[in-house]
Amino acid sequence: NAGVTQTPKFQVLKTGQSMTLQCAQDMNHEYMSWYRQDPGMGLRLIHYSVGAGITDQGEVPNGYNVSRSTTEDFPLRLLSAAPSQTSVYFCASGLGENIQYFGAGTRLSVL
Amino acid sequence: KQEVTQIPAALSVPEGENLVLNCSFTDSAIYNLQWFRQDPGKGLTSLLLIQSSQREQTSGRLNASLDKSSGRSTLYIAASQPGDSATYLCAVNGNAGNMLTFGGGTRLMVKP
Numbered sequence: 001n002a003g004v005t006q007t008p009k010f011q012v013l014k015t016g017q018s019m020t021l022q023c024a025q026d027m028n029h030e031y032m033s034w035y036r037q038d039p040g041m042g043l044r045l046i047h048y049s050v051g052a053g054i055t056d057q058g059e060v061p062n063g064y065n066v067s068r069s070t071t072e073d074f075p076l077r078l079l080s081a082a083p084s085q086t087s088v089y090f091c092a093s094g095l096g097e098n099i100q101y102f103g104a105g106t107r108l109s110v111l
Numbered sequence: 112k113q114e115v116t117q118i119p120a121a122l123s124v125p126e127g128e129n130l131v132l133n134c135s136f137t138d139s140a141i142y143n144l145q146w147f148r149q150d151p152g153k154g155l156t157s158l159l160l161i162q163s164s165q166r167e168q169t170s171g172r173l174n175a176s177l178d179k180s181s182g183r184s185t186l187y188i189a190a191s192q193p194g195d196s197a198t199y200l201c202a203v204n205g206n207a208g209n210m211l212t213f214g215g216g217t218r219l220m221v222k223p
Contacts, residue, residue: 042200097142098146100211
C-alpha cells in the first residue's frame with residue numbers, strides 16, 4: 001500500500017514551459033486535492049475533485065489545470081510556468097470527511 | 112472566508128515539558144478539524160482528526176480539543192521529546208468537498 005505518490009520530487013522549469021505534476025493514490029479515495037505551500041502563506045488549495053470526472057477550483061486556481069479521469073490519478077498541469085509558481089506542491093486524498101493523506105511533495109522552481 | 116490562525120508561530124521548550132499549541136478559526140460551520148505534523152522537507156502526517164460533534168481526541172501523548180462555538184482548538188503534547196520537534200499545522204474542513212483551510216503552523220523545537 002503506497003498511499004499518495006507524487007512525481008517528480010524536484011523540478012526546475014524555465015518561464016513559459018509547461019509540465020504536469022503527477023499524483024496517484026491506491027486507497028480508492030473519492031476526494032483528491034492539490035495544495036501549494038509558500039513561506040509566510042501556508043498551504044493553499046489550488047484545485048480539488050470529489051470523484052472521477054468532477055473537479056472544481058480552490059483558492060488559487062489561476063495558471064493551473066486539472067482533470068480526473070480515474071479514481072486513482074489527479075494530475076496538475078502548469079500550462080505556461082511563471083516564477084510566481086515556484087513553490088512546494090502537495091497532493092492529498094481522503095474518503096468522505098475523514099483523515100486526509102498527503103504525498104511527499106514536489107519542489108518546483110521556475111526561473 | 113474561513114481564516115485559521117495558529118499561536119505561537121514558534122516555540123522552544125526543554126525536554127519533558129507539557130505544552131499547548133493553539134488554533135483559532137473564524138467560521139464555526141465546520142465538518143472537522145485536523146492536526147498535522149510536518150518535518151522539514153517532508154509531507155504532512157495526520158495526527159488527530161476531530162469531528163464537529165466531538166469535543167476531543169487522544170492518541171498516545173497527544174490530546175486535541177475542539178470548541179466549535181468559540182472557534183478554537185488546542186493540541187496538548189505531554190512529556191515532550193526531542194523527536195516531537197517539527198511544525199504542527201491545524202486545518203479546518205469547512206464543507207463536504209474536503210477542502211482544508213490551513214493555519215500558518217507552529218514550529219516546535221524540543222531541546223534535550
